[in-house]
Amino acid sequence: MPEKINCWEYRKCPEKTCPAYGRRDVFCWAISGNKGCLSGLEASNIFKKCLGCKVFHVNALTNPEHGFMGLINQLYVELEKSEAQHLLFRKITSLIHSTIELDKTLHVILTCVTAGYGLGFNRALLLMTDETGSFLEDRMMVAPESKEEAYRIWQNIAKLDVSAENLSELVNIYENSFKAKGKEYKPGKLALALNGTNIFTQCMKDKNALLCDYKYKDRVPGDFISFWGTDYFAVAPVLSGKRIKGLIVADNFFNNQEITREHINLLSEFAYHAGLAIENALFYEDLEKRAKELEKTNERLKEARQILMRTEKLIAIGEMAATVAHEMRTPLISIGGFAEIVRDKVKDNPEVYKHMEIIVGEVKRLERIIQDVLDFVKPFELTLTDINVKKVIESAVLITESGRKKHGNISIEVPEGFTSVKADEERLKQVLINLLDNALDSAKESKVCVSAKKEGGSFVLEIRDDGIGIKAEDAGKVIQPFFTTKKNGIGLGLPIAEKIVKEHKGTLSISSHTGGTVVRIELPFLEGKL
Amino acid sequence: MKTLLIVDDEENIRQLYKETFEAEKYKVLLAQTGSEGLELAAKNKIDLIILDIRLPDMNGMEVLERLSASGKEVPPVILNSAYSGYEHVSSVWLAEKYLIKSGDLSELKNTVRAVIEKK
Structure with missing residues (x-):
């Protein structure tokens, strides 16, 4: 009698409702011992039918090896395995709910897919959809490098009594053994378009796990085959809520073992847990992001309060x-x-005259000094009028030069046709006087140039001198109130100029090198009607 | 000889202006308060008033308004203050000029001269 024999063929059984009917992977319990071909629920359903089978009755009582005891032993093993799987699932579930590290959880799931009492697949790969939902990208893989490596790892695992209790130990072995491809897996090797009738698209559309065998041969993308090395594998959708986040692909590449319906169901279960893990992780990520935002807002609030306190203090000092x-x-x-x-x-x-x-x-x-202090501390409102730019500059030059011995050092550059802008004439004049004063002090005998022009949407004033420039260590300080390098200054010229420029919603910038200094003022260009 | 009326509550300033403008060949009348100033303006023929803004009884702007309301011809007024910030008060425009007080009297002297010549 052949060792493996299909009961329904052997007995020419007409019982089409029997779960074993028509299947080639299910062998007669009584004759072949039904060696390891089925497990769990499926086995128990078929076994119920066997109880009504004459061959089973005769053989169960007479055949010592494949008979009743053999069957009991086998069922016991199955039961143990189911129990272990059950525990493993519970453990995974609790792990998923206790860890917020997505990668770690996913790795555990893939590990379980390939662990002995988990699913016992040889390899597992997690594919996730990209942001647009039009591509699948590889995210993580758990697999041995080669048959030899696979053998070594499985031996390690065989030594270990794999159960829910030592799940963490199991994961450790896997992590250490599969480091290169598991936790440290570098994604980005695959980008599978989700279109047409390819198997992944279908799996995602159906939201059902399926076995990719010869029936789907033409529907596996070529890219995937060259990456994965085979077109025989199981694939299950990873759902997060109602949305599909990706797929888990698993197969028995190294030992070529057949993938059964039960394997597919279990893979589907694992994939479901992966979905929960992703959902969890996303939730935590979101929570973390919000917490960080809150922290930032808090930080900004604190800063604002400090600024307010500083401002209040400054106002008090200013009033005094x-x-x-x-x-x-x-x-x-x-x-x-x-x-x-x-x-x-x-x-x-x-x-006496000298005194x-x-x-x-x-x-x-x-x-x-008093005027400078008053100008600096006093809040003021701008009075914008149409001003003649050239005239304002000329007047500022005149005032600046009036207190000096040497005149005629300042040249004015205003392009033809550029006449009028809206600005606060007196304040702008003051800005120019302060800056020209600095420039003349720095320039000594050399020339100073003041220019005005329109640049895009800006009204630009520039004061250039060929003087000694600002020392590098002073560059950051010149704009601070009361900083001065002059014997007779109190260090308010530039701060006042900056304050006025800022009131005009403009900017004042200084660039300086050994060959001189350029102060550039940019104000929003408002055309005047002069 | 042109006559100036100086309204200022600070004794030293009054003295300073008196000496300065007498040296410039003006006749100088002095008032310590707003009402004193108004009284002198009503009784004398004044060519120009140098008016302080902060006065003990009323401020310079009020003096200006009352002068305009008196119906008499108002002499030109130079507002002269230690404080800036009144430039945009509407009645300031009744004055010829708004000056910030300074120890350097040249600007005040030049302004007085210019206003009187213009008249």
Whole structure:
């Protein structure tokens, strides 16, 4: 009698409702011992039918090897295996719910797909859809390099009593053995278009696991075959909620074992868990993102509060400075005024005259400082009018030069036809005076050039000098209030200029090198009607 | 000889302006408060008023408004203040010029001269 024999063929059984009917992978329990061809539920259903079979009855009582005890043993093994699988599933489920690291969870799932009591596939591959949903991309793979490696790993695993209790140990063996292809797997080797009738598209459309065998031969994309090496595999959809996130592909590439319906069902179960893991991970990712956003908002709020506190402090200081400056101004006017009167009366006494000149000069300096402080601390509103750019520049040049011994060092460049913009004339003049003052101080004898032009949507003013430039270590400080390199300055010229430019919603930038300095002011261009 | 009226609550400033403008050959009248200034303006023929803004009884703008409301011909007024910031108050435009007080009197002197010559 042949070792493997199909009961329905052997007995010419007409019982078409029997789950074993017409199948070539199911062998007669009584004659061949039904060696390992079935497992779990399927086996128990077929076994129910066997109980009504005469051959089974006779053989079960007489054949010691394949008989009743053999059957009981086999069922016991099946039961144990089911129990182990059941436990494994529970373990995986709890793992999925306890870990938020997507890659780790996916790796565990793929590992279980290939573990002995898990599914016992040789290889497993996770494909995920890209953002547009039109491509499948490889995300992770668990597989031995070769038959030899597979054999070695399986031996390791065979030594281990694989059950839910030592799942983590199992995962460790897998992680260590499959490092190159598992957790450390570098995705991006595949991009399968999801179109037409290819098998992956169909699996995703049906939302059902399926076995890709000779029936689907023509529907496996060529790219995939050259990557995977075979067209015989099981594929199951990974669902997250109602949406399909990807597919798990698994096969027995190394031992060529047949993939049964039960394997497919189990793979489908694993894929479902993978979907849950992805959903979980996405949820946590989202949560983490929101938490980070919240943290950032909080950080910004804190900053804003600090700025507010600083601003309030500055306003208080400003008000105090303004009060002090005003109170000082009136006595200074008397001092300065009378000093001038006295000075003019002592013209014939050069020594006293010189002293009086010093008093008059110093009072002027103090008055200028007070004016600067007031300009800097006082909030102001712009009065925008149509101004003649050239005239404003000329007037600023005149005022700047009036206090100096040498005139004619400043050249003005305003293109023909560029006449009028809207701006605050007095403030703009002040900006120019402050900047020209700096430029002349720096330039010494060389030329200073002030130019105005329209550049795109901007009104650009530039003050260039060929002077000594700003020292590198001072570059960041020149715009700070009260920073000065001048003997007689208090360091408010540039900050005031910047404040006025900012009020105009413009920018002031300084570029400096050893050959000179360029200060560039860009204001939004508002055409004037002059 | 042209007559200037100086309205300022600061004793030293009044003295300073008096000496300065007398040296410039003007006749100078002094007032310490707004109402004193208005009184002097009503009784005398004044060619120009140098008016402080912060005064003990009223501010310079009010003095300006009352002068205009008096019906008499109003002499030109130079507002002269230690404070900037009033430039945009509407009644400031009743004045010829708005100056910020300074120990350097040349601007004030030049303005007085120009306004009187224009008149």
